[in-house]
Amino acid sequence: MHQYRTHTCNALRADDAGKTVRLSGWIHSKRDHGGLLFIDLRDHHGMTQIVVPAGGALLEQAERLRVESVITVTGEVVVRDEGQRNPSLPTGEIEVRAESIDVQSSADVLPFQVAGQEHYPEDLRLKYRYLDLRREKMHRNIMLRSQVITSMRRRMVEQGFTEFQTPILTASSPEGARDFLVPARLHPGKFYALPQAPQQFKQLAMVAGFERYFQIAPCFRDEASRADRSPGEFYQLDFEMAFATQEDIFGVLEPVLAGIFDEFTPEGWKITEGTFPRIPYADAMRDYGSDKPDLRNPLLIKDVTDSFADSGFGLFAKIAASGGRVRAIPAPGAGDRPRAFFDKLNNWAREQGAGGLGYIIFGEEGGKGPIAKNLEPERVEQIRQACGLKAGDAVFFAAGKGDEVVKFSGLVRTKIATDLDLIEKNAFRFCWIVDFPMYERNEETGEIDFSHNPFSMPQGGLEALNTQDPLTINAYQYDIVCNGVELSSGAVRNHRPDVMLRAFEIAGYGPEVVEERFGGMLNAFRYGAPPHGGAAPGVDRIVMLLADEPNIREVILFPLSQNGSDPMMEAPAPVEPSRLKELSLKLDLPKPKTTSK
Numbered sequence: 001m002h003q004y005r006t007h008t009c010n011a012l013r014a015d016d017a018g019k020t021v022r023l024s025g026w027i028h029s030k031r032d033h034g035g036l037l038f039i040d041l042r043d044h045h046g047m048t049q050i051v052v053p054a055g056g057a058l059l060e061q062a063e064r065l066r067v068e069s070v071i072t073v074t075g076e077v078v079v080r081d082e083g084q085r086n087p088s089l090p091t092g093e094i095e096v097r098a099e100s101i102d103v104q105s106s107a108d109v110l111p112f113q114v115a116g117q118e119h120y121p122e123d124l125r126l127k128y129r130y131l132d133l134r135r136e137k138m139h140r141n142i143m144l145r146s147q148v149i150t151s152m153r154r155r156m157v158e159q160g161f162t163e164f165q166t167p168i169l170t171a172s173s174p175e176g177a178r179d180f181l182v183p184a185r186l187h188p189g190k191f192y193a194l195p196q197a198p199q200q201f202k203q204l205a206m207v208a209g210f211e212r213y214f215q216i217a218p219c220f221r222d223e224a225s226r227a228d229r230s231p232g233e234f235y236q237l238d239f240e241m242a243f244a245t246q247e248d249i250f251g252v253l254e255p256v257l258a259g260i261f262d263e264f265t266p267e268g269w270k271i272t273e274g275t276f277p278r279i280p281y282a283d284a285m286r287d288y289g290s291d292k293p294d295l296r297n298p299l300l301i302k303d304v305t306d307s308f309a310d311s312g313f314g315l316f317a318k319i320a321a322s323g324g325r326v327r328a329i330p331a332p333g334a335g336d337r338p339r340a341f342f343d344k345l346n347n348w349a350r351e352q353g354a355g356g357l358g359y360i361i362f363g364e365e366g367g368k369g370p371i372a373k374n375l376e377p378e379r380v381e382q383i384r385q386a387c388g389l390k391a392g393d394a395v396f397f398a399a400g401k402g403d404e405v406v407k408f409s410g411l412v413r414t415k416i417a418t419d420l421d422l423i424e425k426n427a428f429r430f431c432w433i434v435d436f437p438m439y440e441r442n443e444e445t446g447e448i449d450f451s452h453n454p455f456s457m458p459q460g461g462l463e464a465l466n467t468q469d470p471l472t473i474n475a476y477q478y479d480i481v482c483n484g485v486e487l488s489s490g491a492v493r494n495h496r497p498d499v500m501l502r503a504f505e506i507a508g509y510g511p512e513v514v515e516e517r518f519g520g521m522l523n524a525f526r527y528g529a530p531p532h533g534g535a536a537p538g539v540d541r542i543v544m545l546l547a548d549e550p551n552i553r554e555v556i557l558f559p560l561s562q563n564g565s566d567p568m569m570e571a572p573a574p575v576e577p578s579r580l581k582e583l584s585l586k587l588d589l590p591k592p593k594t595t596s597k
Contacts, residue, residue: 004072004104010046014093016077021096023048024072024104026134027065029115037062039098040115041073044139049086049095050075061101068107068114068134075099122553127567129558141555144264145543149216151263152237152539155256161214161239166201168194168218173517178222180232188584194220197536199455200521202240203493206532207524214239216539222564228485230540230552231564236488240534246476246492249533250276250432253480257487257537261428264546270427276480280435289327289410291433294484296424297417301409304328304397307382313374316358316399324401327409330387331416334394335361341419345396348415354408358397362389371397414484428545430482435459438475439506450507453477456491457533458503465502480537482545490535497525 004024012021025043032038035054039062040047050073052062065071075098086092111127112120114134125132132138153163172179172193179193195201197219205213217238225231237256241249254276261271277295284291287300305326308316316326334341342359349357360367360380367380387395396416398409417423438458440451448470456475458464464473476492494500500522504514514522543555553559560566580586 001074008045009041009043009048010090012048012077012091012094012096014079017079017094019077020074020099021077022072022074023050023096025070026114027067027069027071027107029067030062030065032063035059038095039073041071041096042134046090048091049080049089050098051078051095052098052101058098058101061103062098065101065103066107066109068110068131069103070105070107072102072104073098073100074102123561123567126553126559126561129568133557138554141543141547141549142557144547145539145555145557148260148264148543148546149539151260152216152256155259156214156237156239159212159252159256161212161241162210163215164205164210164213165215166195166198166205166217170195170201171520173200180220180222183583183585185583196221197236198238200518202238202534203455203495203521203532204524206240206242206495207527207529209242211242211530212239213241217536225560225562225564227551228541228544230556230559231562232560234552235539236536237539238534238536240532242530242532244492244531244533246434246478246533249490249492249535250278250478253488253535253537254430257430257480257482257542260542261482261546265428266426268426270424270429272428272430277431278434279431281433281437281474282435284433285406289406289408289413290484291436291479292481292484292486293431293433294414294423295429295431296427296483297413298422298424299330299413299417301413302328302330302386304383304386307379307386308375308399311375311379313371316371316397319399319401322401324399325405326397326399327405328383328387329396329398329409329412329416330389331359331394331396331420332389332422333392334416334420335363335392337394342394345415345419349412352408352411354398357412358399359394360384361394362391364391428482430480433479433481434477435474436477436479437471438473438477438503439470441471448507453489453491454504454507455494455500457494457499457531462496462499462502465499465506470506476533478535480535485541485545487541488535488537490533492531492533495525495529495531497522500525 001022004022006022009023009025023041025041028040028042028047030037030039037052037059039050039052041050052059073096075096077094078097080093080095110131112124112131114131133142169182169192172181172191173196177196179196182192182194184190184192198215198217202213215238217236218233219236220233223231241252258271265271279293281291284293286303289301303325305320308326309320311317320326346357358371360369360372360383362384366377372380383395389395396412398405398412400408437451438456439448442449456477459474459476460468478490479486480488494503501511501514540552540555544552547555549555565572
């Protein structure tokens with residue numbers, strides 16, 4: 001018999017009755033029933049109930065053991081009595097009657113309980129992450145993550161992609177976030193950077209002629225934490241393909257994502273079928289107030305500025321006259337809600353920094369409410385028709401200028417659909433956001449700047465750069481969004497040196513700057529580069545959606561805390577002066593803040 005186990009804690013069934021077996025695992029829980037001691041023994045695979053008979057040294061030994069101690073139990077498999085079976089447990093028909101118990105490791109008093117569903121502070125859970133990971137939900141999340149990555153690899157290989165590993169120590173690059181820097185001991189005063197993404201390397205792999213690359217890639221960014229963003233490091237399904245159009249790239253990623261979500265989603269859930277919707281950026285901002293629209297939400301925003309221009313409702317008329325916009329967010333069925341519903345939304349709008357949230361309620365005889373009182377009836381009717389509403393419905397308004405009113409109307413759309421319970425349940429709805437603007441005007445300087453990724457190919461190529469107003473040029477750049485969560489950005493890359501130099505020139509960067517900062521990739525393009533493009537959906541966010549977790553740290557094995565520290569390993573930590581000297585570094589720490597009396 002094996003020293004530790006003949007079976008795992010999920011393997012035994014009624015057919016095994018009468019066998020002498022050996023199991024090893026953690027004591028999940030103990031229950032004393034009139035002299036008999038019941039132990040739930042847990043390992044990676046599952047749980048088995050152990051019975052320690054009354055009387056004798058074995059019972060005394062078992063009673064002394066704390067939960068989470070690691071033991072090996074040898075005993076006979078017996079079928080439980082009819083009324084004692086547990087149908088929710090795969091091993092629920094049997095139990096093992098202990099004949100001997102070997103203690104492999106005794107547990108101290110726990111900082112929190114592994115058994116049960118009680119919530120504990122995150123800093124405590126991260127400090128004792130190895131205990132937290134023993135809990136059923138966390139164990140399930142991490143196993144899901146592993147299975148999702150395995151599925152990704154299989155699906156990419158099936159489409160002819162080859163997995164490569166790109167460097168971790170590289171040069172600093174302006175990806176939009178801060179780099180993590182690594183001092184180079186053999187090159188005093190110089191630093192490596194951990195890659196924010198394998199962007200340049202995967203493009204260089206295309207130049208090298210490999211054509212279809214992918215990698216489950218670690219990325220490092222020194223940026224603030226959010227619920228859907230892990231500080232420090234994250235992983236993405238990074239891929240690139242040569243001689244590919246934007247539609248070719250979509251054709252690769254859509255079946256991978258749809259297949260993964262279908263594979264790991266409970267039966268009965270709805271997943272976008274066939275080709276994912278393509279929504280131009282301008283349309284997304286107009287109709288949803290966001291470039292990350294949640295398509296489970298059926299509400300569409302309408303621009304009703306013309307209905308308020310020169311109208312009797314002075315506030316919105318002034319906004320329209322000054323170049324602002326009035327956006328209407330329909331609220332089907334809200335007309336029957338009590339006044340408190342509208343007051344609550346008005347207070348919520350003020351909490352978001354808005355002046356309030358105006359509305360019209362539609363009845364059989366027209367519009368009601370403060371706005372409808374001061375607005376001509378024919379204009380109220382225009383708004384009702386524009387929003388496709390009927391008696392018993394309502395409409396809310398967001399008014400103002402520029403991006404501010406667009407984004408606020410998007411928040412209102414989400415809030416109303418949530419409060420009216422209009423969000424489609426048990427569904428994953430995907431879409432592509434396409435046609436991102438190549439450039440935007442910097443509000444502070446008034447200068448033309450890149451709006452997103454400077455390495456995207458402009459639609460229309462060099463001719464567009466030379467002949468069009470830069471603010472009218474779109475890029476072959478796209479995001480894939482699921483349920484309002486951005487899973488990935490991507491682009492068809494700018495692979496021509498002449499186009500790249502002109503694109504940067506428009507944004508105010510001379511050729512010498514481009515040569516200095518991106519010379520490696522630019523030189524590679526001068527030796528013949530194929531058209532290429534790709535994307536990099538985030539592994540952490542995909543698993544977060546599949547596990548229905550609101551926080552990304554719930555699906556990462558050993559995450560950093562919200563402030564970017566690791567309370568378990570006590571990182572980051574100071575280093576000895578001798579190490580700093582070896583690296584030719586001297587600390588220049590900020591002075592401690594003093595409080596004036």
